[in-house]
Amino acid sequence: MSRKKVFVISHSHWDREWYMAYEQHHMRLIKLMDDLLDLFNKEPEFNSFHLDGQTIILDDYLKVRPERRAEVERRVAEGKLRVGPFYILQDDFLISPEANTRDMLIGHQESKKWGNQVNLGYFPDTFGNMGQTPQMLKLADLKYAAFGRGVKPTGLNNQVFDNEKYSSQYSEMWWQGPDNSKVLSVLFANWYSNGNEIPVDKIEAKKFWDQKLADAEKYASTDNLLMMNGVDHQPVQKNVIEALKVAQELYPDYEFIHSNFDDYLKAVSKSIPKDLGKVDGELTSQETDGWYTLANTASSRVYLKQDNTKVERELENIAEPLATMAYNGTKDYPHDQLRYAWKMLLQNNPHDSICGCSVDDVHREMMTRFAKSREVGEFVAKDAIETLANQINTSAFPEGSKPFILVNTNGYEKTEMKTVEIEWQRALFADGKPDVQYEAMKKAQRELPKFKVIDIKGNKIPFEMVSSDVRFGYDLPKNKFRIPYMALYVTIQLDLTAMSAFSWKTLALASSEESEKVDSTKIYDEDSQILENNWLKASINSNGSLNILDKKTGREFDNQLVFEDTGDIGNEYIYRQSADKKTIFSTDSTAEVKVLQNNFLGAKVQLQQTMMVPESADERLEYERQAVIDITNRKANRSEKLVPLTLTTVITLSKNADQLKFKTSFNNQMKDHRVRVLFKTNLKSNYNLADSIFETVKRPNHVSDTWKNPTNPQHQQTFVNVCDDNGGMTVGNFGLNEYEILPEDNTIAVTLLRCVGEMGDWGYFGTPDAQCLGQFSFEYSLAFHDNTIASRTHTYQQAKTNQVSVQSVQTDIHNGIKKCDTTFLTLKADSFAVTSLKQAETSDGNILRGYNLTNNETKIDSSILKQAKTVNFLEEDYPVAKLNILNPAEIRTYKFSF
Numbered sequence: 042m043s044r045k046k047v048f049v050i051s052h053s054h055w056d057r058e059w060y061m062a063y064e065q066h067h068m069r070l071i072k073l074m075d076d077l078l079d080l081f082n083k084e085p086e087f088n089s090f091h092l093d094g095q096t097i098i099l100d101d102y103l104k105v106r107p108e109r110r111a112e113v114e115r116r117v118a119e120g121k122l123r124v125g126p127f128y129i130l131q132d133d134f135l136i137s138p139e140a141n142t143r144d145m146l147i148g149h150q151e152s153k154k155w156g157n158q159v160n161l162g163y164f165p166d167t168f169g170n171m172g173q174t175p176q177m178l179k180l181a182d183l184k185y186a187a188f189g190r191g192v193k194p195t196g197l198n199n200q201v202f203d204n205e206k207y208s209s210q211y212s213e214m215w216w217q218g219p220d221n222s223k224v225l226s227v228l229f230a231n232w233y234s235n236g237n238e239i240p241v242d243k244i245e246a247k248k249f250w251d252q253k254l255a256d257a258e259k260y261a262s263t264d265n266l267l268m269m270n271g272v273d274h275q276p277v278q279k280n281v282i283e284a285l286k287v288a289q290e291l292y293p294d295y296e297f298i299h300s301n302f303d304d305y306l307k308a309v310s311k312s313i314p315k316d317l318g319k320v321d322g323e324l325t326s327q328e329t330d331g332w333y334t335l336a337n338t339a340s341s342r343v344y345l346k347q348d349n350t351k352v353e354r355e356l357e358n359i360a361e362p363l364a365t366m367a368y369n370g371t372k373d374y375p376h377d378q379l380r381y382a383w384k385m386l387l388q389n390n391p392h393d394s395i396c397g398c399s400v401d402d403v404h405r406e407m408m409t410r411f412a413k414s415r416e417v418g419e420f421v422a423k424d425a426i427e428t429l430a431n432q433i434n435t436s437a438f439p440e441g442s443k444p445f446i447l448v449n450t451n452g453y454e455k456t457e458m459k460t461v462e463i464e465w466q467r468a469l470f471a472d473g474k475p476d477v478q479y480e481a482m483k484k485a486q487r488e489l490p491k492f493k494v495i496d497i498k499g500n501k502i503p504f505e506m507v508s509s510d511v512r513f514g515y516d517l518p519k520n521k522f523r524i525p526y527m528a529l530y531v532t533i534q535l536d537l538t539a540m541s542a543f544s545w546k547t548l549a550l551a552s553s554e555e556s557e558k559v560d561s562t563k564i565y566d567e568d569s570q571i572l573e574n575n576w577l578k579a580s581i582n583s584n585g586s587l588n589i590l591d592k593k594t595g596r597e598f599d600n601q602l603v604f605e606d607t608g609d610i611g612n613e614y615i616y617r618q619s620a621d622k623k624t625i626f627s628t629d630s631t632a633e634v635k636v637l638q639n640n641f642l643g644a645k646v647q648l649q650q651t652m653m654v655p656e657s658a659d660e661r662l663e664y665e666r667q668a669v670i671d672i673t674n675r676k677a678n679r680s681e682k683l684v685p686l687t688l689t690t691v692i693t694l695s696k697n698a699d700q701l702k703f704k705t706s707f708n709n710q711m712k713d714h715r716v717r718v719l720f721k722t723n724l725k726s727n728y729n730l731a732d733s734i735f736e737t738v739k740r741p742n743h744v745s746d747t748w749k750n751p752t753n754p755q756h757q758q759t760f761v762n763v764c765d766d767n768g769g770m771t772v773g774n775f776g777l778n779e780y781e782i783l784p785e786d787n788t789i790a791v792t793l794l795r796c797v798g799e800m801g802d803w804g805y806f807g808t809p810d811a812q813c814l815g816q817f818s819f820e821y822s823l824a825f826h827d828n829t830i831a832s833r834t835h836t837y838q839q840a841k842t843n844q845v846s847v848q849s850v851q852t853d854i855h856n857g858i859k860k861c862d863t864t865f866l867t868l869k870a871d872s873f874a875v876t877s878l879k880q881a882e883t884s885d886g887n888i889l890r891g892y893n894l895t896n897n898e899t900k901i902d903s904s905i906l907k908q909a910k911t912v913n914f915l916e917e918d919y920p921v922a923k924l925n926i927l928n929p930a931e932i933r934t935y936k937f938s939f
Contacts, residue, residue, distance in 0.1 A: 044296045045264040047254070047288075048305040049236050051281060052091035052271040054165055055098055057129070059273075059393040060806055062402035067101055069274060074102045076277050078112055081121050086282045088299040091123045091271075094163030095130055096151035097388070117156040123301055125151065125158030126183055128384065132392040133164070133171040134756035135339060135346065135778055138735045138892070139357045139876045140390060141171070142914050143383050145181040146882075149915055161302050162224070164188040165233045167392055168335040169756070171734040172323035173892075175218035176932055180913040185306050186216060186226040189233055191324025211262035213309060215319040219736055219896065219930035223319075225310060229269065230260040236268025237275065239284040246287050254295070263312040266295075267305060323738060331750030332615065332673055335396075339756050339779035340715070340792040341613040342397030342404055342811055343819075347776030348411040349395060350844065352386050355418035358845045361879040362450040362543065363425035365887055366865045367432070370938055374880040375421050382417035385410050398613040400800060401810040426850045433547060434857035437497050442551035447537065448848045452868060452875020452891060453838040454539045458643050458695045460507065460532060461849045463550045465489070467514070467528040475513075478527040482511040485529050493553040494533065497861040502548055503560060505642055507532040536642050537847055538697040542868045543878065547861035560641035564694055570634060572644055572692065576699035577825075579692070585632030585650045587692075591825035593699070593832070594768050601823065602703065603628050603719040604688055605790070606654050608679040610662050610713060611672045612801025613811055616752060619713075621678040625652050627688065643695035654686045655679035658713035666799050666807075679713070686711060700773075700824035700839055705793065712812045715795045717781075720772050720823060721788045724765045729782050729789075732758040735876070735892040735932045737837065742782045754781050754792075760840035763787050766828060773822035773840025793819045834872045834894050841874060866937075869902040873927065881916055886938040888916065896929040909937035 053073060058066055077090050092098050099122075103110055116122045127148035131141060152158030162178040162185065164170055170191045171177075178186060192209050212230035217223045229235070235253060240246040257266040270281055278284070285297045298304075326334045339346070361379065368374040389407045393399050426448060435444040443463050449455045466485050468478035486509050494502040509531050516524040531550065540546070565572050570581040578590040587601040604627035608619030627650045638645040662677035686707060693702040705718065728739050733756065742763075744753050755761075761780045762771040772780075772789050779792040796813045800806035822843050826832040866889070868875070875891040889909075893899050903909075906924050912934050913919040919934070927933055 043264065044294055045266060046296045046298055046308065047266045047268055048298050048300040048308070049239070049268045049270050049281065049285060050091055050300055050302060050305065051087070051089070051277060052093060052233070052269060053275045053277070054233060054271065054273045055093045055095065056273060056393050057097070057101070057388070057391060058403040058406070059399050060800065061400065063406055066274065070098065070101055071105050073276055074106070076279065077122070078109060078116065080277060080279055081116055084282055086299065089121050089123050089301045090277060091159070091302060093130065093165070094125065094127050094159065094161070096125050096127070096148050096155065097129050099124065099155065114155065120301070123159050124155050125149065126161065126181065127163065129387050129391050130163070130165070130167070131387070131390045132395050133167050133734060134169060135395045136349065136390045137353045137357065137758065137876070139890070140353055140387065141177065141734055142877070142890070144387055144390070145177070145914055147380065147383060147387065149181065159302055160184050161306065162186040165229060166190070168338055168396060169325035170323060171736070172738055173218050173735040173930070173932065175216050175224040176220050176222040177735065177914070178224050179222050180919070180932060180934070182913065182915060182917070184224065186224050187229065187302070188226065188324070189229040191326050192228050192320050193328055209318045209320055211318060212260035213262045213313060213317060215317060217319055217321050219322055220928060225313070227267065227309070231256045233269040234272035236270045237272050238278060239270065239281060239288070241280055241284045241287055243287060243291065246284065247291055250288055250292060254292070262314050262317055263309055265305065265308045265312065323733065328745055328747060331744060331748040331753065335614050336754040336756060337611070337616040337779065337795070338396035338398050338614055339754065340616070340795040341797070342813065343777065343792070343794055344813065344817070345395060345397050345404060345407060346778050348408065349386075349389065350776035352411055352415045352418065354844050355415050355422065356382055356386065357877055359450050359848060360418040360422040360425065361877065363422050363429065363448065363848065365878050365880050366448070366543070367425040367428040368880065370880070370884070370886065372884055374884060376880070376882070376884070378417055378421055382414045382421075385414040385417070397811070398800060398802070400806050401808050404810065422848070426848055429545070430850050430852040431855070432857045432859045433545070433852070433861055434859065435547060435852060435854050435861065436856050438495075438549045438854050439551060440854070442495070442549040442854070443851060444547055444549040444854060445849055445851045446545055446547050447540070448545040449540045449542060450848055451842045451845050452542050452878065453842050454541055455842050455847055456538050456540070456695065456698050457847060458693075459535045459537045459847050459849070461535065462530050462532045463851055464514070465529045465531045465550070467526045470525045475527065479511065482527045482529045486511055489531070490552040491554070491556050492531070492533070493551055493557055494535065495549055495551055497547055501557065503536065503641065505534040505640055507534050534642055536696055540847060541864050542875070543866050544864040545862070562641040562696075563639050564644035564696065565636060565639045565646055567636060572646060572694045574694060574696060574698070577694065577701065579694065579701060581632070581634060581646070581648070583631055584628040585648050586628055589701070593825065594827050596768065596825070598722070598770065598825070600721050602690070603721070604650070604652065605717045605719055606652055606686065607715050608655065608658060608713060609715045609795055609797055610658050610665070610675050610677045612797050612799045613808060614801045615672055616715060616754065616795060617672040617675060618751065619658060619679045620676045623655065623679045625654055627652055637691065641696060643693065643698070646692045648690045648692065649687060651685050651687045653683040654711050654714065656682045656684045656711055662713060666805055669805050672801070684711060700822050700836070702820070702822045702843065704818060704820050706816070706818040708816050709794060709796065709813055712796055712798060716793045717790045718793055718821065719788050719790050720770065721786055722763045722770050723786050724763050724769060726763055726765050726787055730762040730764070731755060731780070732760045732837065732840070734758070736930060737894050742784050742787060752781060754779055759844060760837055761789055761791075762833065762836070763789060764826070764833065768825065768827040769833065771824045771826065771833075771836035771840060773824070773843050775820040775844055777819060777821060791821060830895055830897065831871050837894055838871070838874065867902075867904040870899060872897070872899040873901055881936055883916070886936050888912075888934060888936055890932070890934040892932045893927040893930055898929060899927045901925050901927060905935060905937040908939065909935040912936045
C-alpha cells in the first residue's frame with residue numbers, strides 16, 4: 042500500500058498594500074526576499090518558494106536591492122523562486138476583461154524574462170471568481186487553477202454548514218465555463234494557510250499534524266495532500282525542512298515533501314478519481330449565508346472605480362485603437378509607452394486596492410497611479426489622432442475653412458450629440474505682447490461671422506452654435522521650441538447617428554454669407570414636462586420620478602429614477618443597514634425642473650431634489666467599531682439630526698437616440714450611509730443578465746435558503762438587464778460596479794455612493810476617507826428592448842459605447858493618402874462585443890479581440906476575415922473551425938494585416 046504524500050509549499054500571500062501603505066509592505070518584502078536568498082544558500086533541501094503568482098514582486102524587490110539581480114535570476118532559473126503567471130493578483134470582477142487579459146499577457150512576458158512560469162491560474166484570495174476563468178486560462182496556455190473562495194467546502198469567510206450539500210465533494214474539481222471549457226482546479230478548502238508555522242517540537246507537531254492531516258483528508262480526492270506553508274505577508278519559515286523531518290518521524294505512513302505547485306499538480310492529475318465533481322461558471326459563494334461574499338467592495342470608495350474605468354477606456358478604447366489606425370503595422374506603434382501605462386494601471390488592480398478595502402494612505406497613492414497612467418494614455422491618443430489626421434486628404438475643403446475629424450474608436454456604431462471645439466483664429470506671442478494679442482482675439486470674437494458646417498462634398502451639416510471663447514494656448518512641435526499664443530475658439534454641437542465602428546468622417550467649420558435655417562423641432566415640451574422622440578416618451582412627475590413609454594414595444598414603465606438613502610454601519614468590505622432601517626426616498630419631496638438645452642439635436646433637462654438625511658450613524662457605532670464587533674451583531678442606528686442632501690440630475694434625450702442618459706451630482710457631507718438609484722421593472726422574471734468579464738452572466742433574482750444577509754449585492758461591468766418574454770430594460774453605468782435586484786418587483790438598484798468609516802476584516806482600522814465627503818458625479822443610462830436577441834444586445838452595446846465618446850481633432854487643409862470618410866475595418870456583429878483593437882506585440886499585424894454576448898452561436902462579418910487568423914491571449918496561433926462563427930460565450934482574438 043502506497044503512502045499518502047503531503048506536499049508542503051512555502052509561500053507568502055503578498056498584498057502589495059492593504060492595512061499599511063505600500064512602502065510599509067514593501068520594506069517587509071525586502072526582508073522576506075533577503076531571507077529567501079540567504080536560505081537557499083544555507084538549506085539545499087529547501088525545494089522552492091512560491092512567489093504568490095505575481096512577477097511584480099521581483100520588480101519591487103530589485104528597486105531596493107538591484108545588486109542582487111543576478112542572484113535572483115539564477116534562483117528563478119533553478120526553480121528555487123517560482124514566478125508568474127500573472128503580473129499582479131487582480132480582482133476579477135472590478136477590472137475590465139481587457140485588464141484581466143493584460144495581467145496575463147504582461148505576466149507571461151515578464152515570466153519569460155525571468156525563466157519558466159508556474160503553469161497555474163492562481164487566485165488565492167480574489168473576492169469571487171469570474172465564470173470565464175476556464176476559457177481564459179486555456180487562452181493563456183494555463184492548465185490548472187487554484188482558488189480560495191466561491192465553492193464549498195472551504196474555510197475562512199465562506200462558511201460550511203453541516204446540513205448543506207456541498208458544491209463539490211472534494212477540494213479538487215473540474216471547473217467549467219459558459220463555453221464548456223474545463224480546467225482542473227484546486228480549492229484551498231482549509232485556506233492557503235493550512236500548513237503555516239509547522240512546529241519542530243514533537244509534542245506540538247503531533248497536535249498540529251493530527252488536526253491538519255484530518256482536515257486535508259476530509260476533502261482531498263487523491264492521496265496527495267496540499268499544505269500551504271505561509272499566509273498573508275508571512276516571513277519564510279526557515280526551519281521548515283527540520284519541521285518536516287520531525288513530521289516524517291512521527292507519521293511514517295505519510296511521505297512529507299517540501300515541494301512546489303508543478304510537482305503537486307502533476308501528481309494530482311495522474312490520480313484524479315472518476316467521480317470528481319464539476320462546478321460551473323462564476324464562483325461567488327452562492328450557498329453561504331451571504332454575509333462574507335465581499336461583493337460590497339464593488340461600491341467601496343466608488344471614486345476608485347470611476348477613475349479605473351476612465352483609465353481603462355483611455356487605454357483600451359481610445360489610445361490603442363487610434364494608435365492602431367495611425368501606425369498600422371509599423372514600428373512607430375508605441376508599445377513601450379502603452380505597456381508602461383498598463384503596468385501602472387494594473388498596480389491599482391489587486392483586490393485590496395481596487396476593491397477600496399485598504400487604509401486611506403493606500404488609496405491616496407492609487408489616485409496618483411491612475412493620473413499617471415491616464416496622462417500616458419492621453420499623450421499616446423493625442424499623438425496618434427494627430428498623426429492620423431495628417432494622413433487624411435482634406436485638400437478639397439475651401440480655403441479659410443477649419444477641417445476637423447471625428448473618429449469612432451468603439452467596436453460598435455455610435456449615436457450621440459457631439460460637442461466639438463474649433464480654433465477659429467490665433468495670435469502668436471511672437472507677433473505681439475500677450476495682452477495685445479488677447480485683446481485682438483476678443484475683438485475677433487465680437488466680430489465672428491455667420492457659420493456653416495460642411496462635409497468634403499460641400500454639403501451642409503445641421504449644427505448648433507454653442508459658444509465662443511478666448512484663451513491662452515500653445516503648441517509643442519516635435520522639431521522646434523514651444524509656440525505660445527492667444528486663440529479664439531468656437532464650440533458647436535452636431536448630431537452623430539449610427540456612426541460605424543472604427544470609422545472616421547471629416548467635416549469643416551466655414552464662414553457663411555447667410556444664416557443657416559434653424560430647425561424649430563423641440564425634444565422637450567415644457568408645459569407637459571415630457572421628453573419625447575421617435576423612440577421614447579418620458580414624463581417627469583412632480584416628485585422627480587419618470588413615467589416612460591417605450592415606443593418600440595408600447596410598454597410603459599412608471600416610477601423610474603427614484604433615489605434611496607439608507608444607513609450603513611458596515612465597513613469597506615460589507616454593507617450593513619442601520620438597525621432602525623431608516624430609509625429616505627427622493628420621491629418624498631418635490632423636484633425643481635430646469636431646461637438646459639432644448640433644440641432639434643436633443644434636450645437636457647435638470648432635476649433638483651433635496652432629501653433630508655441623517656448626518657451620520659449614532660454614537661453607538663463608534664463603540665462597535667472600536668470594540669471590533671462583527672457587523673452582523675451591530676445595533677447602531679442613524680442620527681436624529683437631519684441635514685439636506687441636494688441631488689442634481691441632468692436627463693439627456695438626443696434626437697435619434699433610443700436611450701435616456703443621466704448624470705447625477707451632489708455634495709456628500711453625510712457619513713455612514715448609502716445612496717442608490719432605483720429603476721422599477723415590474724417584470725416577471727426569475728433572473729437578471731449582467732455584464733461581467735468576457736460574459737453576459739445570468740444570475741438568479743432570489744437567494745438560496747441558507748442566505749441570511751438581507752441584501753444580495755452583485756458585481757457588474759457596464760450594464761444589468763431584466764427581461765421577460767416580451768422584452769426588458771437595460772441600465773448602463775460608468776464605474777458603478779454594484780447593483781442589486783430587489784425581488785418584490787424586480788427593481789434594478791444601482792449603488793451610487795457608499796460611505797463607511799473603517800476598513801473591516803481582522804481588526805479596527807479607521808478610514809475617514811472612505812466616508813467619501815465632497816462633490817461626486819455619476820453617469821448611467823436606461824434603454825428598453827423587445828423580445829429579440831438583436832434588440833437586447835443592442836442595449837448592451839449601447840451601454841458599452843456610452844463610455845467612449847467619438848474622438849475629435851482639428852487639422853488643416855492638406856493632401857493625404859487616406860479618404861476623408863472611411864472605416865479602418867468593417868465589423869457587423871450585433872452580439873460580438875469588442876474589447877481590444879491594438880497592434881500585435883511583435884508589430885507583425887493587428888489584434889482584434891472580443892466575445893459573444895450571448896449563449897447562442899453568432900456570425901461575424903468583417904473586412905479583416907480574409908487576412909485574419911485566430912490567436913490566443915499570448916498572440917500565438919490558436920486555430921478555430923470557422924473564422925466567421927462564434928460559439929456561445931466564446932472569446933475570440935483575431936490577428937490580421939492590411
